[in-house]
Amino acid sequence: xxxxxxxxxxxxxxxxxxxxxxxxxxxxxxxxxxxxxxxxxxxxxxxxxxxxxxxxxxxxxxxxxxxxxxxxxxxxxxxxxxxxxxxxxxxxxxxxxxxxxxxxxxxxxxxxxxxxxxxxxxxxxxxxxxxxxxxxxxxxxxxxxxxxxxxxxxxxxxxxxxxxxxxxxxxxxxxxxxxxxxxxxxxxxxxxxxxxxxxxxxxxxxxxxxxxxxxxxxxxxxxxxxxxxxxxxxxxxxxxxxxxxxxxxxxxxxxxxxxxxxxxxxxxxxxxxxxxxxxxxxxxxxxxxxxxxxxxxxxxxxxxxxxxxxxxxxxxxxxxxxxxxxxxxxxxxxxxxxxxxxxxxxxxxxxxxxxxxxxxxxxxxxxxxxxxxxxxxxxxxxxxxxxxxxxxxxxxxxxxxxxxx
Numbered sequence: 001x002x003x004x005x006x007x008x009x010x011x012x013x014x015x016x017x018x019x020x021x022x023x024x025x026x027x028x029x030x031x032x033x034x035x036x037x038x039x040x041x042x043x044x045x046x047x048x049x050x051x052x053x054x055x056x057x058x059x060x061x062x063x064x065x066x067x068x069x070x071x072x073x074x075x076x077x078x079x080x081x082x083x084x085x086x087x088x089x090x091x092x093x094x095x096x097x098x099x100x101x102x103x104x105x106x107x108x109x110x111x112x113x114x115x116x117x118x119x120x121x122x123x124x125x126x127x128x129x130x131x132x133x134x135x136x137x138x139x140x141x142x143x144x145x146x147x148x149x150x151x152x153x154x155x156x157x158x159x160x161x162x163x164x165x166x167x168x169x170x171x172x173x174x175x176x177x178x179x180x181x182x183x184x185x186x187x188x189x190x191x192x193x194x195x196x197x198x199x200x201x202x203x204x205x206x207x208x209x210x211x212x213x214x215x216x217x218x219x220x221x222x223x224x225x226x227x228x229x230x231x232x233x234x235x236x237x238x239x240x241x242x243x244x245x246x247x248x249x250x251x252x253x254x255x256x257x258x259x260x261x262x263x264x265x266x267x268x269x270x271x272x273x274x275x276x277x278x279x280x281x282x283x284x285x286x287x288x289x290x291x292x293x294x295x296x297x298x299x300x301x302x303x304x305x306x307x308x309x310x311x312x313x314x315x316x317x318x319x320x321x322x323x324x325x326x327x328x329x330x331x332x333x334x335x336x337x338x339x340x341x342x343x344x345x346x347x348x349x350x351x352x353x354x355x356x357x358x359x360x361x362x363x364x365x366x367x368x369x370x371x372x373x374x375x376x377x378x379x380x381x382x383x384x385x386x387x388x389x390x391x392x393x394x395x396x397x398x399x400x401x402x403x404x405x
Contacts, residue, residue, distance in 0.1 A: 007110055008068055009103075010089040013078060014166070014173050015039070015062040018085035019186060028059065031215075035083045035187035036062055038247035042077050045249060050074070056168050058125050063092075063173075079179065080245055082213050083187035088164065090175035095128060095167050100135065101142045103174050107163050108143045111176045117155035118143075119162050126169040135165060182355070186215035188247060193298055194338070195287055195305040196220045200235055200365025201315060202353055203308030203341060209242055209356055210340040211306050217248075218306075219298050221290065223283050224257040227367045234361050236403060241357035254296070255401040256286055259367075261392045266368060270383060275370040276317040277380045280325040281332055282393065288333035289397055306338045312346045316366045317373065324375040331381055 020031045036053055043050055043064075051065040066074055071089050078087045091107065093099040104120070112118060120140050122132040130138075143163075144152050166173045194216045196208030208218045220239060236253065243251045265278060287305055290296055309315070309322040326337055341349060353360050 006072070006089065007091065007107060009091050009106060010068055010071055010175075012063050012065045012090055012092055012173075013071060013074060014088045014090045014175065015064065015078065016060075016085045016087070017062075017083055018184060020083060021060075025059075031083065031187050031189070032059065032062065034189050035081070038083070038187050039064065039078065039081050041247040041249075042081060043074060045247065046073070046077055048074050048077060056125070058168065060125060061166075061168065061173075075179065079182050081181065081187075081247075082183055082185040082215065082245070084181040085184055086181055087179050088173075088175040088177055090173045093172050093174065095126075095170050095172050097130065097135065097138060100165060100167070100172050100174070101139050103172075104139050104163060104165060105143060105146050107174055107176055108147065111161050111163060112143075112147060112150055112152060113161075114150050115152075116150065116161050117153050117159045119154060119156050119159040120165060121162055122165045122167070124167040126167070128167060132167075135167065139165065183213055183245075185213035188212065188217055189215050190217055192216040193302045194218055195290070195298075195302055195335075197283055197287055197305055197307055198222050198239075199225055199283065200363050201308055202238070202360060202362055203310055203314060203349070204306075205238055205242060205308070205360070206349065206352055206356070207306045207308040207338070207340050209245070211338060212242070212245065219302065220253050221287060222253055222255045223286060224255055225259055225262055225279070225367070226363075226365050227259060228364070231363045234363050235365075238360050241359050244357075250297075251404070252297075253403040254290075255403065256290075256396050257399070257401075258282055258286065258393070258396050261389055261396065262368060264389070264392070265387060268387065270386070271379070272370060273372055273374040274380055274383050275368065276321045276373045277325045277328075277375055278384055278387070279368075280317070280322070281329070281380070281384050282389070284329040284335075284337075285332040285393055286397060287335060289393060291335065293397065304336045304338060306340065308341060309339050310341050310344055310349065312344065312349065314346060314349065316369055321373045321375050324377070325380075328377050328380060331384065 020028055048070055053064045055062050091103050093103045120136045122136045124132045140154055164175050192215055194211050196218050198204035198220055212218050239253055311319050
């Protein structure tokens with residue numbers, strides 16, 4: 001934010017939401033409570049103090065109050081909060097026309113320059129003795145008279161500058177900027193718990209992120225199939241970038257190593273054309289067993305998982321094997337699997353990766369890189385049953401690593 005647009009009188013940030021507003025009143029109020037709680041936790045996590053927060057009486061706005069010096073840093077947090085549509089640093093005053101005019105002139109003194117065209121955008125909620133149009137006319141006339149040397153002109157169609165006035169009940173909020181949030185979406189709610197199965201490909205991380213944006217609490221299960229442990233830090237670093245969007249401190253990575261199992265299968269598997277299908281079934285079984293393991297903090301609470309399969313040939317495994325194996329996951333689990341990036345093209349996926357964080361990096365996650373893979377449901381079931389690796393899977397889960405982010 002440019003210094004010339006940032007008033008020392010600003011002491012709050014006005015927060016708007018879009019999709020939440022479409023919900024029923026009961027669901028809307030529930031989501032708004034989570035939105036305010038998530039923002040509060042995110043600010044505390046970043047060490048940004050705030051004085052108080054509240055919701056407008058008509059449930060249309062949320063306000064967080066700050067010391068002026070803390071607002072620029074707070075804006076960076078608020079722009080990334082899921083459920084937020086846009087934000088504005090603002091001044092609050094009463095609903096009296098005299099006070100509205102005085103505070104609007106304060107904003108105009110910072111915003112308006114010589115020969116500017118400008119418009120006052122007035123919104124009103126509640127019962128008042130004036131209309132929105134009357135406010136715009138009275139206050140606009142006062143602004144022009146206050147700055148005669150600037151030769152200001154009103155232009156309601158295409159103004160160079162805008163000043164916004166929102167009159168809500170007994171209070172009025174005045175500001176000059178509407179800052180779009182980065183993501184929109186819905187606020188994260190604790191009852192929406194989902195496992196994210198990540199084998200090291202960014203597709204899996206992005207798929208989990210999109211469910212996070214839809215209001216889910218995500219629990220990443222990092223299933224390690226690689227030989228090279230030197231790239232672990234890059235893998236963990238990618239998740240640290242995602243954790244920046246998460247409002248709670250209890251974010252934990254659970255790492256399950258199945259490399260030893262896959263090395264055994266690479267030798268023992270009768271038909272190597274099914275290696276990818278077998279590998280995916282093992283990963284689904286790992287998730288299934290985790291959900292029945294009381295040693296995990298989300299035991300008994302998760303009923304879905306997310307997978308980064310796509311149709312843009314961005315994975316080592318063939319697309320048709322990935323998709324068919326997802327359909328066949330009922331061999332080992334009844335857990336539904338969401339595939340939010342299944343229709344993303346390569347460019348859209350890469351743009352999304354960059355938007356999440358330019359620091360995300362790809363890693364060489366699969367040392368096997370099997371070729372000429374095929375899929376046949378009956379044959380895959382037969383091969384998987386013959387491997388008898390249930391004990392090895394249980395041992396891998398018991399030896400899991402836990403990393404707090």
